[in-house]
Amino acid sequence: MAYDYEKNIRPGKLPHIxxxxxxxxxxxxxxxxxxxxxxxxxxxxxxxxxxxxxxxxPGYMDYCTLHTAHGRAAAFxxxxxxxxxxxxxxxxxxxxxxxxxGGNHFIHACRRNIDMTYVVFNNYIYGMTxxxxxPTTPTGDKASTTxxxxxxxxxxxxxxxIGAGATFVARTTAFHATQIDKLIVQGxxxxxxxxxxxxxxxxxxxxRRNRFRSVVDMMKRLKDIAVPxxxxxxxxxxxxxxxxxTGVLHQEDRxxxxxxxxxxxxxxxxxxx
Amino acid sequence: MxxxxxxxxxxxxxxxxxxxxxxxxxxxxxxxxxxGFVVKxxxxxxxxxxxxxxxxxxxxxxxxxxx
Numbered sequence: 642m643a644y645d646y647e648k649n650i651r652p653g654k655l656p657h658i659x660x661x662x663x664x665x666x667x668x669x670x671x672x673x674x675x676x677x678x679x680x681x682x683x684x685x686x687x688x689x690x691x692x693x694x695x696x697x698x699p700g701y702m703d704y705c706t707l708h709t710a711h712g713r714a715a716a717f718x719x720x721x722x723x724x725x726x727x728x729x730x731x732x733x734x735x736x737x738x739x740x741x742x743g744g745n746h747f748i749h750a751c752r753r754n755i756d757m758t759y760v761v762f763n764n765y766i767y768g769m770t771x772x773x774x775x776p777t778t779p780t781g782d783k784a785s786t787t788x789x790x791x792x793x794x795x796x797x798x799x800x801x802x803i804g805a806g807a808t809f810v811a812r813t814t815a816f817h818a819t820q821i822d823k824l825i826v827q828g829x830x831x832x833x834x835x836x837x838x839x840x841x842x843x844x845x846x847x848x849r850r851n852r853f854r855s856v857v858d859m860m861k862r863l864k865d866i867a868v869p870x871x872x873x874x875x876x877x878x879x880x881x882x883x884x885x886x887t888g889v890l891h892q893e894d895r896x897x898x899x900x901x902x903x904x905x906x907x908x909x910x911x912x913x914x
Numbered sequence: 915m916x917x918x919x920x921x922x923x924x925x926x927x928x929x930x931x932x933x934x935x936x937x938x939x940x941x942x943x944x945x946x947x948x949x950g951f952v953v954k955x956x957x958x959x960x961x962x963x964x965x966x967x968x969x970x971x972x973x974x975x976x977x978x979x980x981x
Contacts, residue, residue: 642980643925643968646974650974656932656973656975657973657974661934661973662935662936662972663972664972665972666972666974667972670969670974819969856934857935857936860936860970
């Protein structure tokens, strides 16, 4: 009955380095279950990450993995997919890595609609480097570099992905553990760029500076702010104040980049003959 | 769910557990409690095998088996 996660994890890698109560572990379990459900072949699946807490994830996974430069996961993943279009490519990264330092790579991977799954672990902070505020740190909240409150407006990663052209965008939280794997399964099966944003908690560098006394408080907050897309339609704008929508936020069919590029190659070869 | 009551075996891998308290807080039947910095199974007979602890454990430290 208990789920056998170890068969997907490199021997001897546990316990992982994440802090007590870090939601990345819960999201990683969801990712493992999703990859199992899709029956991904370990030798034909590449997991790519940049730098950061969330980006440590592929190091634990017994798949083809690539730990790249800060924010460049989407760029390296694009390279893998172009060279080997038959490979399943899964990108993993945090909010700072994915949409701040690697924001440009992220939006252009979305624009191209290249067939990969990008799982963004949004913990509202740069955790590994010491708790600096990230583009998703809520306005007014404290970080090590904003001790009097963050003055910046925030990024909505899912809306950013939809705007940039990703064809499957979904959001869930670390509290909704069973939803994580369901959405990632849909993302992996989707032909095109799939972005799954997992809201999670950073008790060490975000929570303790911002009114969350314990890990459990942070998990309860994730529970409180999440509103399923279906339920949101019946709620008034006042009721939706401060909430985030969860579930599949956007899905469309658009030509996939590798297929389009294959057409370009065929045209070029036909002309040169 | 209730027909499953008392038929579980909960395995805690102590060297993985970091004592974050998530499993204790979200167990609906109060099966678990903290013993210092490690979780322990206090009332196994109350377990209904809802798997909330295993699903939410960030450290791969809890497994719920059929007894």
